[in-house]
Amino acid sequence: MNIVDIKNRIKSIEDTAKITKAMQLISVAKMNKALIKYENNRPYFKMIKHTVASIIGRRQISHPYIDKREGERTAFIVIASDKGMAGDFNAQIFNLAYSHIQRAKEVYVFTIGMMARDFFVSKGINIDIEFLHTTQNPTMSDAAKITYDILELYEKNLFDKIYVVYTEKTSVVKQYPNIMQLLPISINGDDDIAQKELFDGGFDFEPDEKSVLDVLITEYLTGVLYSTLIQSVAAEHFKRMTTMRQATENALEMVADLKVKYNRARQENITTGILEIINGAFFSAN
Amino acid sequence: MYPLYYIEIITPERVFYKGMIEELVAESLDGLVGVLKNTKPMVVGLKAGVMKFLDADGEWRYAAASAGFAVVKRGETTVLCDSVEWPDEIELARVKKEIEEAEEVLRHKASYRDYMLSKANLARAFAEMKLKNRL
Numbered sequence: 141m142n143i144v145d146i147k148n149r150i151k152s153i154e155d156t157a158k159i160t161k162a163m164q165l166i167s168v169a170k171m172n173k174a175l176i177k178y179e180n181n182r183p184y185f186k187m188i189k190h191t192v193a194s195i196i197g198r199r200q201i202s203h204p205y206i207d208k209r210e211g212e213r214t215a216f217i218v219i220a221s222d223k224g225m226a227g228d229f230n231a232q233i234f235n236l237a238y239s240h241i242q243r244a245k246e247v248y249v250f251t252i253g254m255m256a257r258d259f260f261v262s263k264g265i266n267i268d269i270e271f272l273h274t275t276q277n278p279t280m281s282d283a284a285k286i287t288y289d290i291l292e293l294y295e296k297n298l299f300d301k302i303y304v305v306y307t308e309k310t311s312v313v314k315q316y317p318n319i320m321q322l323l324p325i326s327i328n329g330d331d332d333i334a335q336k337e338l339f340d341g342g343f344d345f346e347p348d349e350k351s352v353l354d355v356l357i358t359e360y361l362t363g364v365l366y367s368t369l370i371q372s373v374a375a376e377h378f379k380r381m382t383t384m385r386q387a388t389e390n391a392l393e394m395v396a397d398l399k400v401k402y403n404r405a406r407q408e409n410i411t412t413g414i415l416e417i418i419n420g421a422f423f424s425a426n
Numbered sequence: 427m428y429p430l431y432y433i434e435i436i437t438p439e440r441v442f443y444k445g446m447i448e449e450l451v452a453e454s455l456d457g458l459v460g461v462l463k464n465t466k467p468m469v470v471g472l473k474a475g476v477m478k479f480l481d482a483d484g485e486w487r488y489a490a491a492s493a494g495f496a497v498v499k500r501g502e503t504t505v506l507c508d509s510v511e512w513p514d515e516i517e518l519a520r521v522k523k524e525i526e527e528a529e530e531v532l533r534h535k536a537s538y539r540d541y542m543l544s545k546a547n548l549a550r551a552f553a554e555m556k557l558k559n560r561l
Contacts, residue, residue, distance in 0.1 A: 177439070184436045188506055191497055195469060280438055280508055284546070288539035343467040343498075347456040352471035355455070356495050359506065366438045 143409060146402045150395055157391035163225065164384035171377035178309060178374040185367040192360050196325060203353045204295070206325050211300035215248035215268075215293075216241060217286070217322070219306040219368060220256035221376045222275045227383035229307070229376055230255045236317040237305040241265070248299050250290075252369070275376075278369035280362065287361040294323050306368035307375035315375040320368070322361060430482055431463040435489075435505040442489070442510040448480040450503060452496060461498055470496045472507065474549035476557045488513060490557040492550040509550065516554045524551045 141149075196206055218237045220230045233256075241247050250269040251257045260267050269289065274282040290302055301321065308318040345352040428448050435442040450461040453475030477491045494507030528548040531540050 180440045181438050183434075183441055184438045184506065187434075187436055187504060191469075191504070191506070281543070281547075283438075284508075284543055285539055288542045292538040343469060346454055346459065346468045346470040351455050352469055352495065355471040355473075355493055356469070359494055359508065362508065363438050363506070 141401070141405075143402065143405045146398055146405060150398045150402065153391050153395050153398070157388050157395065160384045160387040160391060164381055164388060167377050167381035167384060171374065171381055174370070174374035174377050175312065177370050181367050181370050184363060188360055188363045192325065192356065195356070201349065201353070203350070203357070205291075205323055205357045206353075208324055209300035211246075212244070213246040213248070213299040213301070214244040215250060215290075215299040215302040216244075217250045217252065217290070217302065217304040217365075218256045218260075219275070219304065219372045220251070220253040220259070221372075222254045224255060225383065226376055226380040227386075229379040230259070232317045233305055233307060234259050236319060238263070240303070240305070240319060246299075252286075274369060275373060278366065278373060280366055283362045283366035283369060286365050287358060290323070291358070291361070304365065304368055307372045308368075309371045309375050309378075313378075315371075315378065320364070322364065325357065325360070427484075429463045431501045431503065433479065433503045433505070435477075435507070435510055437507055437509050439509070443479075446482045448482070448484075450477070450479040450496075450505075452477040452491070452505070461496070461503055463501055465498055465500075467500060468498050470498060472496060472505070474546070474553045476553055476560070477505075477510070488557055488560075490516060490550070490554040492553070493546060508546075511554060513557055516558050518555070518558055521551050521554045521558070524548075525555070 195201070216237055218233065220233050224230065230253075241249070247265070248268045249260055249265055250271065251260060251267050252271045253275040254272075257267060257270055271282075271286055271289075274286075293299065294302065302323045303319050303321050305317065305319050307315050309315045430446040430448055432445070433447050433450060434444045448462075452459055452461075452470070452472050455471040455473055459470055472491065472494045474492045475490075476488060478486050478488045480486055489510050489512055491505075491510045492508040494505065496503060496505045524547055528544040528551065531544040532548070536544065
């Protein structure tokens, strides 16, 4: 590589580093915002999962949203991001979703986020519903819309099961892709919460079982969907931040290496230049 | 004075209130329900409405709540709702606008989702209005 090439390359890598640095800073700001929402949401998420698990786990309860259906038609809500450049954040979600989708017999796919749509289109899988504009700043009303949409489809008997594939955040730095069954409501796979008893003895429903469950289940679905959206957004920004920090570090490392090369090449140029002059002077003196 | 018990009022967006209270009065699906420390354990379905509780200082505090439910245990109660707001967080202008919007949707033939959503929003907005007007 000659000296001009090296110089150009240093320049371009430095520019890239500036961009990744800027993206990292933006992600930090967005992540902090998302993390606040996530922290505020955590007690609710835990409590509602615990409550629903212990209510339906303890009793023989019959409700259209709890009873298992015979069929094999499965729907998946896949929550990814709108933008890339977030390391393997989206890829992890897609791997998990895709492995489940391949095992299922009849599949319906609902996507949240542009990246999810692009992924399924590229795999040739039909997308049945796209929920747009919910990944940037999810609100309770976004979650409520999704809840009512899936409840309507479920009541019309279009699928027998529905799962949500999302990124679960267990702490600020810990996150992993997860799949959770939304309907029919099931406590299977819900780690430790089902074991803890909510009530020591018996309990009543006020006014009656069915009307309480109607409220409870809508509330549960909205709450859980909101939580999964919030967690996914926080996880996305966290991943993007770390990825961009890594990218910036790598770029700066490359620049340092290239600068050494550049100096060496420059030194070489000077040395050859001086040698030529000395030689020239030597021969002309003779 | 009744014995105090622990209450948590939680929404997906925040922990609205936690602490010791004496009594909680909320609107259940079929009328007002009061909860004291030794009320029998139950799960109560709540509709949107005004909720009040008597805190440890002996002062009634009011809040507007959306639909939700309360888990009543002996000595501990948890209320889970989509949204709960203190009176001073409610802006009448915003509430009125929400009511108008929801009614507009309900007047037209709306989809299932929009119908349910607007009905829930309307109920919450009316609860907020009610709370604001009584003070």
